[in-house]
Amino acid sequence: MRKYSALTRAGIMQELQFRLGTFATIFGNLIYLTLIYNLWKAIYASAGTEVVNGMTFSDTIIYLVLATALFNFLEMFIVWDMSRSIQSGAIVLDLLKPLKYRRLKFFEYFGRNVMTFFTTFLPTFIIVFFITKGAIKIGLNIIFFMISVVLALMVNFYIEMFVATICLHTESTWGINIVKESIVLLFSGATIPLVFFPEKFRIVVECMPFRCIYDTPLNILLQKPGYTMDTGLWTMLGMQVVWCAGLSVVSRMFWDISVKRITVNGG
Amino acid sequence: MKNEKEYAIVMNGVAKEFKVLNRREGLMGSIRDLFSRDYRTVTAVDDISIKIPKGQIVGYLGPNGAGKSTTIKMMTGVLEPSRGELIVNGCVPYKNRTRNAEKIGVVFGQRSQLWWSLPLIESFKLLKEIYLIPDDEYNEMMELYTSLVDLEPLLHKTVRQMSLGQRTLSDILAAFLHNPQIVFLDEPTIGLDVSMKAKIRELIKELNRRKNTTVILTTHDMGDVDALCERIVIIDHGKMIYDNDMEHLKTYYGSYRTLKLRMPGDVWEEEVIDESQTDVMSVISDYQKKGKILDIKLEEIATEEVIKKIYEGVAG
Amino acid sequence: MSETMELRAKRGLAFYARIYRKVLAQDLKSKMSYRADFIISTFGMIMTNAVGFISFYILFQNFPSINGWNYYEMLFFYGFSLIALTPLQCLFDNNWSLRYAVESGDFIKYCFRPINVFFYFISEVFDVKGLGQLAFGIMVLVYAWIHLAIPVTVITMVQLVLLLITASLFMIAIMNFAAATCFWIQRSGYVMVLMFRFKDYAKYPASIFDGLFKIIFTFVIPIAFIAYYPALVILRPDEIPLLSYLSPALGMLFFYLSYKFWMLGARKYNGTGS
Numbered sequence: 001m002r003k004y005s006a007l008t009r010a011g012i013m014q015e016l017q018f019r020l021g022t023f024a025t026i027f028g029n030l031i032y033l034t035l036i037y038n039l040w041k042a043i044y045a046s047a048g049t050e051v052v053n054g055m056t057f058s059d060t061i062i063y064l065v066l067a068t069a070l071f072n073f074l075e076m077f078i079v080w081d082m083s084r085s086i087q088s089g090a091i092v093l094d095l096l097k098p099l100k101y102r103r104l105k106f107f108e109y110f111g112r113n114v115m116t117f118f119t120t121f122l123p124t125f126i127i128v129f130f131i132t133k134g135a136i137k138i139g140l141n142i143i144f145f146m147i148s149v150v151l152a153l154m155v156n157f158y159i160e161m162f163v164a165t166i167c168l169h170t171e172s173t174w175g176i177n178i179v180k181e182s183i184v185l186l187f188s189g190a191t192i193p194l195v196f197f198p199e200k201f202r203i204v205v206e207c208m209p210f211r212c213i214y215d216t217p218l219n220i221l222l223q224k225p226g227y228t229m230d231t232g233l234w235t236m237l238g239m240q241v242v243w244c245a246g247l248s249v250v251s252r253m254f255w256d257i258s259v260k261r262i263t264v265n266g267g
Numbered sequence: 268m269k270n271e272k273e274y275a276i277v278m279n280g281v282a283k284e285f286k287v288l289n290r291r292e293g294l295m296g297s298i299r300d301l302f303s304r305d306y307r308t309v310t311a312v313d314d315i316s317i318k319i320p321k322g323q324i325v326g327y328l329g330p331n332g333a334g335k336s337t338t339i340k341m342m343t344g345v346l347e348p349s350r351g352e353l354i355v356n357g358c359v360p361y362k363n364r365t366r367n368a369e370k371i372g373v374v375f376g377q378r379s380q381l382w383w384s385l386p387l388i389e390s391f392k393l394l395k396e397i398y399l400i401p402d403d404e405y406n407e408m409m410e411l412y413t414s415l416v417d418l419e420p421l422l423h424k425t426v427r428q429m430s431l432g433q434r435t436l437s438d439i440l441a442a443f444l445h446n447p448q449i450v451f452l453d454e455p456t457i458g459l460d461v462s463m464k465a466k467i468r469e470l471i472k473e474l475n476r477r478k479n480t481t482v483i484l485t486t487h488d489m490g491d492v493d494a495l496c497e498r499i500v501i502i503d504h505g506k507m508i509y510d511n512d513m514e515h516l517k518t519y520y521g522s523y524r525t526l527k528l529r530m531p532g533d534v535w536e537e538e539v540i541d542e543s544q545t546d547v548m549s550v551i552s553d554y555q556k557k558g559k560i561l562d563i564k565l566e567e568i569a570t571e572e573v574i575k576k577i578y579e580g581v582a583g
Numbered sequence: 584m585s586e587t588m589e590l591r592a593k594r595g596l597a598f599y600a601r602i603y604r605k606v607l608a609q610d611l612k613s614k615m616s617y618r619a620d621f622i623i624s625t626f627g628m629i630m631t632n633a634v635g636f637i638s639f640y641i642l643f644q645n646f647p648s649i650n651g652w653n654y655y656e657m658l659f660f661y662g663f664s665l666i667a668l669t670p671l672q673c674l675f676d677n678n679w680s681l682r683y684a685v686e687s688g689d690f691i692k693y694c695f696r697p698i699n700v701f702f703y704f705i706s707e708v709f710d711v712k713g714l715g716q717l718a719f720g721i722m723v724l725v726y727a728w729i730h731l732a733i734p735v736t737v738i739t740m741v742q743l744v745l746l747l748i749t750a751s752l753f754m755i756a757i758m759n760f761a762a763a764t765c766f767w768i769q770r771s772g773y774v775m776v777l778m779f780r781f782k783d784y785a786k787y788p789a790s791i792f793d794g795l796f797k798i799i800f801t802f803v804i805p806i807a808f809i810a811y812y813p814a815l816v817i818l819r820p821d822e823i824p825l826l827s828y829l830s831p832a833l834g835m836l837f838f839y840l841s842y843k844f845w846m847l848g849a850r851k852y853n854g855t856g857s
Contacts (some may be wrong), residue, residue: 028773028774028777028778029777031799031804032777032780032781034796034799035781035784035792035796035800038791038792038793038796039784039787039791041791042649042650042790042791043642043646043649045650046646046648046649046650046651047645047646052645052646053645075776077772084683170619170620170623171617171619171620172617172619172620172621172623172624174624174627175620175623175624175625175626175627175628175712176623176627177627178624178627178628178630178631179626179627179630179631181631182627182630182631182633182634182635183630183634185634186634186637186638191638192638192641192642196641196642196644196645197641198641198644201641
């Protein structure tokens, strides 16, 4: 464990070194968020009703703003890292290291995530909390939200890792990555909350793991029906755990098979 | 005294300074760095003056970080000197980067400047367009290349598919293609095997001879220096510590010889002798008193040793 | 002096156009030899556009109009923005590699040729898959155009082409600025990622922003010029705002500034040694 905590620390340090970067990210996010805010304000103003699909304007804004903050928080570049190290041949060295490659990546990014949690997610959350004046209820839901976010992080990591593993088989990283990105962003509810989806479509989307990344934690935070302690919180968290375990096994198996293939073929 | 026009490069008190941010250590240090404006000035090149005549092959040597690539960057017009006067091919490179670039060729380390995914011949054709090389000159050059190296198998390979040696060879050919006045070669033989090194040196020498191209060569490989350079310039910590021709280097340190004697028991004894101080014969006779000399070798001191002596001489 | 003039003449527009054509032809040839990559990338491009469209469609299932703009007018902005973003995708894609070139030190190689560094760097990659986006955009625009019953005249066509070309300059300029930040900031990839996300909002009318933000999205991060202002010329020919008229000139100016910024970065980068 010591080895990995050193990695996490290195990740934090690295993140801090990029001094202007931290300012730029915060500033950029603020602009981006006002963009979302204005867009949805206009949308709700045109709708004529206060509540659409059970979401008020402030619900939607909290949802989308925090989704954006989560996006920054969860963002990983494993697919790119991987394809670069494959192209440069460094992958062979990475695989030879005594640390398990997947675990190594996980802790490296975990360090980054801890840092971005404090630099982007937390400030955003605090701002949203005060601006919406009590629309976010503070209670046990915060704890469940945190648990849910950690699960989301893991689900996201396993999906990333699965897609990165595909890169061991093909050189067209760009195509693979863009497919992953667009699918994840749409089906996870990162751009439009899933409740706005047409009924039949939504049922299909809800059967996929992507909702675990954004939709589930955010609905838990907002205490939407179906996500509270009385109505199904445990089911939702349970689903996250199941997806997490399932994806972990699948991505692990896929990785092992692929690595074996590489080592056999000599890369 | 040579006319200024006969020089490919004239440097007069050229210096280059950089501002570097002082980074702090540790976690708190990096947090404080976020707000830091604490810079220090580093002098990468300090008051260098040299004149390089046309057609000369100059070895530009020095340890890592001595300021070699900064000098090259100034000569190629990529960097502006902080002080001093720098004239390349009769003009100021920084003020006329593109015009300067027309008359020079550069091979920078292991970084290929060719189009990665194109066959070599296509890269050549693009260079022909970029440097506006007339058809007849281009064809003449290609003929010359064909006579010097086995070009045909390379032409239809992409740079991506080439071995390091082939890539270096291609880069050198590309650098000479537009018949530049000066070619800058930065570590051209790094990482290559012995036969490829020999091939590359032969090629550079031949191109220099045929086209009277001035060559500025930075290297750590003394084989390159021995095989190619007429003149050696050594810099350390940005300062020029040696500038003279290869002959001088050899005569200056040429009085040093290494005497090797095989003594009974098959032991080789080594003795570095400064002939201006001691007589070789007297050393031999001293040894003879100890026992029967089975074999004698007298070797010139290696250039590498000489340069090491120069570094040490200044540092110490 | 005269030599400089001579050089200008030698390496003028015609020179660069010829070089670009040759590089492009070669690049295409080599891309075609990686068939699988080409197919997967094109599929990815179609997917991301399809997903964009689906999001758009879902939104309008819930809200039939936004800020007085109906579904087809919104589609018009959408199609317009997709087309205007194509030159960025096709011609300026190498900006994404800039930070890797800078960090690894490979960037220096672009500085030794007697041609413009920006041109040399950018010309290296032509992104074919952007053409998929173009086709998608044209389909959407034509569909909206027909439903809105906008007359097809020589004037509207000329306006459309001119406006599309100048509109495209804005996003290119934004990405030039974003890419060039890597000359100053280490690991600045997120700046590009962030800016690139703004393009998704180019398809919404700028009238939804008020006060300060309208100014920001018009003059600081000018995404309002990618579709909204230029498209108004065709959508609302009776009440064209001044900014719509100015958009071609502003586009060129903004592009020029981004180019200068990029070049400044390149010069600064070489100055940091290494």
